[in-house]
Amino acid sequence: MFFEKYGVKLERLTADKIELVRNWRNDPKISQYMEFRDHITAEMQKKWFASVNNENNYYFIINYKGQDVGLTNVKDVDFGKKTGEGGIFIYEDSLLNSDIPFRVIFALNDFCFDELGLETMVAHIMDDNQRAIDFNLVLGYKKAPDSKGPKSTYFLNKADYFKCREKFARLFK
Amino acid sequence: MDISEFVTRFADQFMDPNETTFAPETKFHELSGWTSMTALLEIAMIEDNFGTTIPSDVIRGAETIQDLFDAVQKSKGNA
Numbered sequence: 642m643f644f645e646k647y648g649v650k651l652e653r654l655t656a657d658k659i660e661l662v663r664n665w666r667n668d669p670k671i672s673q674y675m676e677f678r679d680h681i682t683a684e685m686q687k688k689w690f691a692s693v694n695n696e697n698n699y700y701f702i703i704n705y706k707g708q709d710v711g712l713t714n715v716k717d718v719d720f721g722k723k724t725g726e727g728g729i730f731i732y733e734d735s736l737l738n739s740d741i742p743f744r745v746i747f748a749l750n751d752f753c754f755d756e757l758g759l760e761t762m763v764a765h766i767m768d769d770n771q772r773a774i775d776f777n778l779v780l781g782y783k784k785a786p787d788s789k790g791p792k793s794t795y796f797l798n799k800a801d802y803f804k805c806r807e808k809f810a811r812l813f814k
Numbered sequence: 815m816d817i818s819e820f821v822t823r824f825a826d827q828f829m830d831p832n833e834t835t836f837a838p839e840t841k842f843h844e845l846s847g848w849t850s851m852t853a854l855l856e857i858a859m860i861e862d863n864f865g866t867t868i869p870s871d872v873i874r875g876a877e878t879i880q881d882l883f884d885a886v887q888k889s890k891g892n893a
Contacts, residue, residue, distance in 0.1 A: 742850040
């Protein structure tokens, strides 16, 4: 299954690509930003995939111009509350400081709001990760008033996202 | 718009425009304030001011602000 929009293709993670993801995830350039930073073994990766390969978690390989460049996801989808938590990492260095991460998140958010029917996206961001905070604020996320560090909670509701999409999506040609 | 005004508007997209002295020869990919968000805001700035949407490859391929300005002019057919 895949979802293609804004020039990027999100391909649902399959068992044959979990080793690729494990290699990316174990690279310090990625793991330094993760809460879990220990080395991930092949066995751990298989167990993890078995636990998330379901209708409440959607992990996608990001494919840009035919190349697998990173991973994005919506996890812990609650169809009752219509919420889910988004995430992304770009492994390909040359795409990091470009508009590609935004294209990916716009595609993911469209999938979440338009396809899954969610109403709110959630993000938990370390307070010292200013880039991630800025990134999410531009997308329309708002910090939860009662959120306390070192990891704060942010919410993006559908209306705020659609306003943001109207402003920026026109640029993704 | 001339290059001087373009540099000013380019700098305005940065969270901290005072991190450096912006000039046509500034290698913007090397600035600490250059992020995916800045890239998006620059694309929006160019669209707003020049009426042209530049592909992300153009931004990635430009080394300096002057390079980007030239690429924008070229895409408008003004070069």
